[in-house]
Amino acid sequence: MSEAVRDFFDGLARDGGRMLRQVRGTVRFDVAGPDGVDRWLVAIDQGRVAVSQGGMDDADTVIHTDEALFLRMAHGEVKPMSAWLRNDFTADGDFRFVIMLERLFAPPPGARHPRTVGGHRGPAGGREPW
Amino acid sequence: MRRLVRILDGNIFALSEENGDMVFGPVNPSGLFAFDTRFLSTWRLTLDGEELHPLAVHDPSYFEIRFFLVPGHPTHYVDAKTSVIRERWISDSSFTERLTVLNHTGEPVEHVLRIDVDSDFAPIYNVVWPQASQLRGYREVSDGRLRLGYRRERFHRVTDVRTSEPGHVDERGLTFRVRLDRQGKWSTMLQVKSLVLRPDGRDVREPLGQSPSQGAARSRRPAGEHGDQLHHDLRRWLAAAPRLSCDWTPLTTTYQRGLADLAGLRFSSLALPGETMPAAGLPWSATLIGRDSLLTSYQALPFVPELAATTLRLIALFQGSVLDDYRDEEPGKMLNEIRYGEMAAFEERPQSPYYGGADVTPLFVVLLDEYERWTGDAALVRDLEDAARAALHWIDEYGDLRGDGYLWYQPRNERSGAKNHCWKDSPEAICYPDGRLPGLPRATCELQGYVYDAKRRGARLARELWSDPAYADRLEREAEDLKQRFNRDFWIRDGGYFALALGPDGDQVDALASNMGHLLWSGIVADAKAEAVTAHLLGPRLFSGWGVRTLATGQVSYNPLGYHVGTVWPFDNSLIAAGLRRYGFRREAGVIAEAVIDAAQHFAGRMPESFAGYDRSLTRYPVPYPAANSPQASATGATFLLLRTLLGLEPYGEHLVVHPEIPERFGRIELLDIRGRWGRMDAIGNARPAKP
Numbered sequence: 102m103s104e105a106v107r108d109f110f111d112g113l114a115r116d117g118g119r120m121l122r123q124v125r126g127t128v129r130f131d132v133a134g135p136d137g138v139d140r141w142l143v144a145i146d147q148g149r150v151a152v153s154q155g156g157m158d159d160a161d162t163v164i165h166t167d168e169a170l171f172l173r174m175a176h177g178e179v180k181p182m183s184a185w186l187r188n189d190f191t192a193d194g195d196f197r198f199v200i201m202l203e204r205l206f207a208p209p210p211g212a213r214h215p216r217t218v219g220g221h222r223g224p225a226g227g228r229e230p231w
Numbered sequence: 232m233r234r235l236v237r238i239l240d241g242n243i244f245a246l247s248e249e250n251g252d253m254v255f256g257p258v259n260p261s262g263l264f265a266f267d268t269r270f271l272s273t274w275r276l277t278l279d280g281e282e283l284h285p286l287a288v289h290d291p292s293y294f295e296i297r298f299f300l301v302p303g304h305p306t307h308y309v310d311a312k313t314s315v316i317r318e319r320w321i322s323d324s325s326f327t328e329r330l331t332v333l334n335h336t337g338e339p340v341e342h343v344l345r346i347d348v349d350s351d352f353a354p355i356y357n358v359v360w361p362q363a364s365q366l367r368g369y370r371e372v373s374d375g376r377l378r379l380g381y382r383r384e385r386f387h388r389v390t391d392v393r394t395s396e397p398g399h400v401d402e403r404g405l406t407f408r409v410r411l412d413r414q415g416k417w418s419t420m421l422q423v424k425s426l427v428l429r430p431d432g433r434d435v436r437e438p439l440g441q442s443p444s445q446g447a448a449r450s451r452r453p454a455g456e457h458g459d460q461l462h463h464d465l466r467r468w469l470a471a472a473p474r475l476s477c478d479w480t481p482l483t484t485t486y487q488r489g490l491a492d493l494a495g496l497r498f499s500s501l502a503l504p505g506e507t508m509p510a511a512g513l514p515w516s517a518t519l520i521g522r523d524s525l526l527t528s529y530q531a532l533p534f535v536p537e538l539a540a541t542t543l544r545l546i547a548l549f550q551g552s553v554l555d556d557y558r559d560e561e562p563g564k565m566l567n568e569i570r571y572g573e574m575a576a577f578e579e580r581p582q583s584p585y586y587g588g589a590d591v592t593p594l595f596v597v598l599l600d601e602y603e604r605w606t607g608d609a610a611l612v613r614d615l616e617d618a619a620r621a622a623l624h625w626i627d628e629y630g631d632l633r634g635d636g637y638l639w640y641q642p643r644n645e646r647s648g649a650k651n652h653c654w655k656d657s658p659e660a661i662c663y664p665d666g667r668l669p670g671l672p673r674a675t676c677e678l679q680g681y682v683y684d685a686k687r688r689g690a691r692l693a694r695e696l697w698s699d700p701a702y703a704d705r706l707e708r709e710a711e712d713l714k715q716r717f718n719r720d721f722w723i724r725d726g727g728y729f730a731l732a733l734g735p736d737g738d739q740v741d742a743l744a745s746n747m748g749h750l751l752w753s754g755i756v757a758d759a760k761a762e763a764v765t766a767h768l769l770g771p772r773l774f775s776g777w778g779v780r781t782l783a784t785g786q787v788s789y790n791p792l793g794y795h796v797g798t799v800w801p802f803d804n805s806l807i808a809a810g811l812r813r814y815g816f817r818r819e820a821g822v823i824a825e826a827v828i829d830a831a832q833h834f835a836g837r838m839p840e841s842f843a844g845y846d847r848s849l850t851r852y853p854v855p856y857p858a859a860n861s862p863q864a865s866a867t868g869a870t871f872l873l874l875r876t877l878l879g880l881e882p883y884g885e886h887l888v889v890h891p892e893i894p895e896r897f898g899r900i901e902l903l904d905i906r907g908r909w910g911r912m913d914a915i916g917n918a919r920p921a922k923p
Binding site: 119121123148183193194199200201203204209212214216 | 384386387429430431435438439440501502503504547548549550552553554555556558561562571572575576577578583584613614615616617618621629630632641643671672735
């Protein structure tokens with residue numbers, strides 16, 4: 102069991118990602134590590150996210166990934182869509198959740214707010230409406 | 232780009248020479264393409280070592296074609312003893328070719344028929360913008376079939392070639408030794424599959440509900456009955472659209488051609504496999520391009536409203552949710568383009584997806600509202616409430632770069648991103664009259680119109696469908712405030728027109744351009760200024776006689792063949808005509824509609840993406856811009872919006888208001904069975920006789 106993967110899912114359960122309210126469905130992550138495959142089920146309902154661990158539950162989308170890639174995506178270092186295009190992970194089921202994976206993961210580190218580019222005044226700090 | 236023969240179904244297509252051959256060369260775009268990849272670059276047929284020449288080429292629909300071929304050179308045609316019929320079609324995500332050899336003599340004959348096969352697996356981007364390519368990948372022969380493949384790390388593309396009749400298969404192609412009785416014939420069926428394989432050997436599309444062997448629902452058919460399902464689908468599509476009759480034939484021709492082209496432009500996305508939406512253009516832009524898909528769906532709403540629903544849902548799925556400099560992504564922003572090829576996969580190009588367009592996000596809200604006004608589909612508007620709110624939030628939080636209430640753009644990906652984040656996205660498109668280019672950021676005028684419209688429409692949705700009157704009030708206040716400021720800050724008093732853009736210091740980029748026609752469409756123009764704007768749009772510097780030029784004559788950058796600095800774009804003109812109509816300039820709207828449809832008849836009704844800005848009196852013929860795509864979705868859509876404008880079709884509550892204003896040349900226009908929240912309605916209009 103990877104502590105880093107557990108930390109990520111604990112955080113996701115706490116903070117809930119950036120799903121839209123109209124999204125409903127389940128995504129199962131089969132994360133392959135040195136000690137075998139850990140399975141995590143993410144259930145999304147009205148934009149709220151619940152996380153459970155363990156089973157071979159049916160899910161709308163199943164993501165098969167190794168732990169190293171998973172963590173890099175989870176930390177925003179690798180774009181999920183490009184990784185999928187490269188076959189670095191594979192997906193079975195509903196492709197919509199492959200597109201929306203980014204909403205469960207951290208934003209890319211170091212990305213700039215457009216206002217900070219070219220010396221415009223800094224971000225207004227407004228909260229996202231979701 | 233060279234003219235080639237082609238067939239297609241959604242985002243899979245084949246381009247070849249007039250004899251059906253695909254010939255590999257450094258700048259030759261022929262081949263079989265799918266998933267933004269070239270799967271075949273060589274597909275060359277010879278009979279006894281001789282190339283074949285076409286006697287006739289027949290393409291009954293966009294997905295099938297027949298070549299009638301004979302060996303030897305044209306001078307030998309009269310005594311051809313053998314001929315070959317090459318029939319090909321695309322369905323079920325595969326390319327099929329039936330080869331038939333006919334012996335026209337009274338003696339038995341033997342022939343050697345050879346197909347050379349190869350692939351460079353080039354990313355589509357490298358074919359559109361030609362660069363040196365080479366054959367690459369591996370070749371395998373097994374069980375009488377040929378497999379070409381290309382691997383890069385775990386990325387894997389495969390071309391699988393099979394034949395129904397036994398032949399000799401080697402790594403470079405297939406050879407058939409054929410014996411024909413007198414007056415006999417021989418035939419084989421070749422099937423080419425394009426596979427996008429995962430490490431476990433399955434096609435990526437299969438576990439996602441879009442299997443290459445089954446295909447999307449619309450192309451499912453029993454094997455061997457080539458194209459029947461597609462024929463049926465095309466007939467049903469044409470039958471569902473309103474029926475048009477008009478005394479002026481060019482309008483009906485262009486309308487029928489437009490409906491058929493729109494059918495060919497449809498494709499289904501992996502994310503919504505059972506539904507179809509318009510691709511931006513064929514063959515090279517057979518993908519989701521936010522701006523084009525939204526505008527085309529808007530233009531076609533009165534005719535095929537279901538395109539808009541799929542487009543809106545798909546674009547919402549791809550809505551940005553993080554800051555990502557490489558992709559110019561921001562939370563709430565709508566995508567510019569998605570590609571599935573090697574360059575997007577390995578991040579050599581940012582289309583995975585790319586968000587470098589500032590207009591797409593407000594246009595999303597515009598289409599969502601317009602869609603509900605036509606169809607009454609409140610469920611979709613509620614489903615997309617969060618997406619629409621996030622889009623409206625993006626405008627203020629991420630689009631207003633200078634904090635002054637305008638929508639600006641400044642690319643963060645300067646290496647491989649677009650220079651201009653508006654429909655005129657070529658590098659020189661946004662310029663001063665003396666040809667200088669403004670610095671960054673830039674706020675083009677039409678973006679402000681889209682924002683005004685998006686906020687007003689968002690307010691209606693908030694009030695009527697989201698039960699949030701406070702939000703509606705706020706959006707309306709902001710829209711009104713924007714209109715006031717815009718009419719002050721962008722207005723060039725001396726010239727009597729709106730600046731093309733504001734530059735980085737808030738100064739006016741005072742070129743005279745077509746963009747301000749969009750302002751009428753959006754409704755941001757103060758009534759008192761509309762007449763001056765109209766006079767410019769129909770005046771000699773902007774109006775060529777075939778339509779409104781992108782940039783007016785008399786400015787340094789003007790070039791009648793300049794992509795965004797002088798050519799006439801039908802899509803642009805359709806929005807301008809709709810805008811003129813909105814402000815009551817119905818006669819002027821009719822002038823534009825007549826000019827553009829008149830131009831289309833020179834292309835058998837297929838509306839070109841753009842044509843040259845030469846004065847009509849100079850060329851007497853609309854010179855088409857040598858565009859790579861034909862049909863282009865938003866050019867195809869122009870016909871529909873122009874027709875709506877001529878008939879004055881406007882939803883009003885549960886009713887469709889019809890208020891025709893038709894130039895004399897059209898005579899009578901009847902449009903029957905217009906679908907909408909009213910059920911079905913007919914619209915009939917008669918031209919008002921010209922004044923003596």
